[in-house]
Structure formats: structure tokens, C-alpha cells
Amino acid sequence: MENLFASLKIEVNPNLYVKDPESSALGKKIVGHSILLINEIGFEHFTFKKLGAQIGSNESSIYRYFENKHKLLLYLTSWYWGWKEYQLVFATANIQNPEEKLEAAIEVLTRCVEKDSIISHIDEVILNKVVINEYSKSYLSKEVDKENKEGFFAIYNRLVVRLKNIILSVDRNYPFPSSLASTILEGALHQHFLKEHFSSLTECNDKIRPSEYFIHLVSSTLNLNK
Amino acid sequence: MENLFASLKIEVNPNLYVKDPESSALGKKIVGHSILLINEIGFEHFTFKKLGAQIGSNESSIYRYFENKHKLLLYLTSWYWGWKEYQLVFATANIQNPEEKLEAAIEVLTRCVEKDSIISHIDEVILNKVVINEYSKSYLSKEVDKENKEGFFAIYNRLVVRLKNIILSVDRNYPFPSSLASTILEGALHQHFLKEHFSSLTECNDKIRPSEYFIHLVSSTLNLNK
DNA sequence: GCAAAAATGATAGTGTTACTATTATATTTG
């Protein structure tokens, strides 16, 4: 599986970048270090000037890859969800039983990223943290409808639909499959955030993982064909 | 009930403002119109200068009430959650049956605000929209731990605990009461957002309300004492 | 190996934001 991922390129919407950052060493450096810097100082304090300073490169060069930091965030989060989508597909590919498949799907989508693949220039563990802290900011804007039409959230949308379909395969009559799927994806990020910053608002911690909570929630909500 | 709310002042953390905006006409104007302007142009594009222009007042005068727009957002959202807390307490006060109480609680906390009280300078319908679009931004920051220690999220935290306790009164053995409570509050905002901007990711719409989804979800998850 | 093309770096400049400070004017209050 590791080898498979090594040769895999995650395709994000080309309109998110001016020049494909995968196409050059500098581009990869921009992407890789932007994740580290956003994680370090937060998206609000992150600027292209600071990123340039960190990678020993010029602000103006970064603008040749990304129009602005908002587009960069959309790129990073799209890449993350594309990566998650691959994990979902691989992890559930050979499971025939719908309930098992759903459980595996929830496990993959709600767990915390723990191993850095080291294969690419992207540190997925740190990117996961960035997504937890910053993903909402990418769509909570006045430009969301325009950007959604342009397909900037296409991968995430597709992921919700995939999960919805797995839910439906378990319980064809469940009346809220899309809402449940979106609640799981968004709620998982939220529970991870709460366990770091508002520990009294969640049971999740070092021992109890968000996955357990969501698997319990979904199993009891759906009518299982047992 | 309307009359009760009329004489009620919602107490937000005094460290969120420099001068209490409730103490003057200008202060109320700042709060009331900031809600309208944030709703109109979004928090990112909102500035004290623009707000000053809208209310025919000076930027510098607004700084005498709020340190910066982040603190103003914390003030507005705290007010909103305080207002929701009152609604929760009143709506559930005389219900003895735990299941009924929980259903009423979820109804109050997840429904969309539809009637403007008109009593105060605050338009709760618009404030509800602002909270849906902007609340996450108030805590998804590098300063969250410091600000949480200062009690800037105290009302919201308290609200989650209230809901958690109602959940526990229905099912004393449910293992994730806090996570479920936080999922309901946060998830409700999210579902309202989705129905406006990502309608394919939710079943909620004009006819199916998020409340129905959450009541269904919670009822099936908890072991009801029936 | 070299010329042309492409990529990157350096510098400068613009309008906006997010303030702070100061002073002037209006309003309230004792």
C-alpha cells in the first residue's frame, strides 16, 4: 500500500494554483513549508512574506504559484481530502459486508493521522492538524457559492457522497444519509479540536478516540441488517 | 414570555469590551449595525472604518467600545449563546419527562431563528445568520487556549454542559454525552450552513428542518426509558 | 557549449488594514 501511494498524484482543481506546485522543487517547498508555518503560527498570522523568509525564497516567487493565501489553503485542504479519499477507497475496497465497510470507512475518515508517509514533501500528520484548525475558514466566506461552482470543494463533496452511499448500503431507508455523512466528516474535525482545546466538551481523549464515538453513534442510528 | 425577555440583560464577559456597549446609544448602534454589516459583507471584509461610515460615526469612537473586531465577534456570539441559553431554560423549565425535555432542548438549540424580537437593538434573525457563518472563526485561532482561560467562551461551554446533563437524564449510561451535546450544537450550525450553500450534502431544506434530523439521531442513539 | 527561454530573486510602489495618539467639538451632569 505504501508503494501504491508513492506513485500517486492527488489531482486538485488546477484553478487553485497559477503554476502547478508539483512541477518544481520550489513549488513543493512552498507547499511543504506552508503546512508547517500555518501549523506553527496559524492561518491568520501566515503571510507569503513570512513563508518566503522561512524557505529562503522571495515573496514574489510564491505569488507565481498561488494567487493568495486563501487559494493556497484551498489547495492544501483539497489535497488532504483527496488523500483521505484514496485511503477510504483502499480501506473499503475488499469488504463485502456493508456494516463492516461502513465501520472501516468511519474509522479511516475520523481517525487522527499518526504516521507520516515521508514519501512526499507533505507531512500528513501536520497537514491533518492544519485541516482541523483551518478547514472551516476555507468555506465560511462570502465567496463560497462562487468557489463551489468553480469546483474548489469538489473532492470534499465527493467524499461526503461516498460516505452517504456506504450509509445507504447499510440502511436503504435511513432518512438523513447526507446529513449523517456530513456530520461525521465535519464532526470528526470538531471532536479532534475539542479534545485539544475544550476537553470538558467531549469524552474523546488519549484513550477514547473520536472514531469510537462516531461508530457507536452511527451503528445505533441505522437499522442494521443483522 | 416576550415581556420577560424584554427586561432581560444578557451578561457577557466584561473583558470582551472596553466600554459596555449597552450603556449608551452609540454602543447599541455599534452592536446592532455590526451584526447587519457582518451579515452583509462577511467578517473578513468587515472593518471598524466601514462600520463607522454606516452608522455615521467615527472609527476611533468604535475603538472605545471594542479593542478589535475579533473581540466584537466574541461579544456578539457570546450574546447569542446567552440568549439561546435563556430560551433553553425557559423552554424546558416545566417539563418533567426527560425525553420530552431533551426533545424540547434540541428543538430550541437547533432550530433556525425566525422571529425578530424587535424589543432590543439586536436583530436575532440576522445574528443567527452571523453565528452560522462566523462562530467557528472565533475559536479556530492560536489564541483559543488563552481566551478560553479568560472565560471568553464560558457561555457556550455552559450551554454544552446543560445539554449534556439533559442527555444524561434520559440515559445515565450513555458513554458520550458531552461529545453528543457538542455535536448537536456545532452540527446544527453546520447543517444550516450546508442547506444554504451545499444543498447536496444534507437532507435539510425548507421542509426538513435540522431539528428533525438531530431529534431522530439522538432518540435512536440513547436508550430511552420507555 | 552556447544561446534562448524560463524560473527565480530583488526592489519598489500602491492602497488597505489595524490600529495609536492627539486635539477639537459636542453632550451630559452636578
Add this chain to the structure above:
DNA sequence: CAAATATAATAGTAACACTATCATTTTTGC
């Protein structure tokens, strides 16, 4: 009515979010 307080007006600063131009380095095709 004077003193206190609140508000307005103006100016100024540093950072941000870019755009434009030109110089330099690196890559590539022959």
C-alpha cells in the same frame, strides 16, 4: 453654567496584500 465625559476629526505608523519591473540564475534545445 462649569466641569466632566463622550464623541469626532485628523494624522500617523507598521504590517499586509498585493502588482510591476528589472536583474540574475537555471534549465533546455540545438
